[in-house]
Amino acid sequence: MTAPPRRLITHLRHVDLGVEDLAVQRGFYTGLWGLTEVEHDSGISFLAAEGSPEQYVVRLRQATDKRIDLIAFGAATPADVDTLALQLARDGVRLVSEPGTVTTPGGGHGFRFFDNEGRTVEVSADVTPRTHRRIEERESIPVRLSHVVVNSADPEGTVAFYERHLAFALSDVLTHPRMGDMMWFLRCNDWHHSFAVARGPHPSLHHASFEMRGIDEYMRGSGRLMRAGVEKIWGPGRHKAGNNTFTYFLDPLGNTVEYTTELERLDEDTWHPSLHDFSDPEVSDQWGTANRMDEFVARKSFNAPDRGLFVAPPV
Incomplete structure (x- = not known):
């Protein structure tokens, strides 16, 4: 019996959405939902949770079609990112990008691929942690x-x-x-x-x-x-x-x-x-x-x- 692969993914980082009305979505997530916009440029908004060390947990992009842009996970080290990319390519999984520098907030080393139904998935390591804080009692915003x-x-x-x-x-x-x-x-x-x-x-x-x-x-x-x-x-x-x-x-x-x-x-x-x-x-x-x-x-x-x-x- 073949042994299961070693787990190289450590945690969930963020979900990125293509949206038809960026202004409306930004207003909802930063106003009512309780996220903090950390960067906004060229039709893209990066939204952080105040209690999380992730640079952002939601990315909104102005798009013609409604879609999941990508789901992003973390890995422990750049070597694990490289290993996972090699394993996926060996197994016939279609890579979107080879491992390299991540250009979104926090940087890091990562790559992207399509899952079996065509969703884009990103795995990265060495992303600079965001300065975050303890959410206080009665503070009803996402951690x-x-x-x-x-x-x-x-x-x-x-x-x-x-x-x-x-x-x-x-x-x-x-x-x-x-x-x-x-x-x-x-x-x-x-x-x-x-x-x-x-x-x-x-x-x-x-x-x-x-x-x-x-x-x-x-x-x-x-x-x-x-x-x-x-x-x-x-x-x-x-x-x-x-x-x-x-x-x-x-x-x-x-x-x-x-x-x-x-x-x-x-x-x-x-x-x-x-x-x-x-x-x-x-x-x-x-x-x-x-x-x-x-x-x-x-x-x-x-x-x-x-x-x-x-x-x-x-x-």
């Missing part, structure tokens, strides 16, 4: 980017790609007696998930999730968005898989974004994935406080088809 979930028309193939080529590990699966397996939670460290794959009608962003300081800050942030009239899809509640809180909203262009906190940390040596049947209400929401998850709620996060598949972003 960090928690996880990114994608919709996939071939979720089994997408999960297999990230397990085989990037050594992500499966934490849990959401299943349904009628629809079958519907969401796979994948980890690259001891957080329950940094990445997840949902069964959907087409590849697209399902949601991006942002960790808050604690329950009080999570609820205050959720309340701020609701009072402002931002469309709430689902929540507040607490999931069973990952044991994290959730409130999902739609940003002005229809991307789903989540406030969360208390995502579970695992003992990777002893953890075994479970199947969670989300027809059981306590699987979807242990508290019973969220609105009912039904097909109409689920459809909100299908999003528009990603127009950037196998087309690398220009920057």
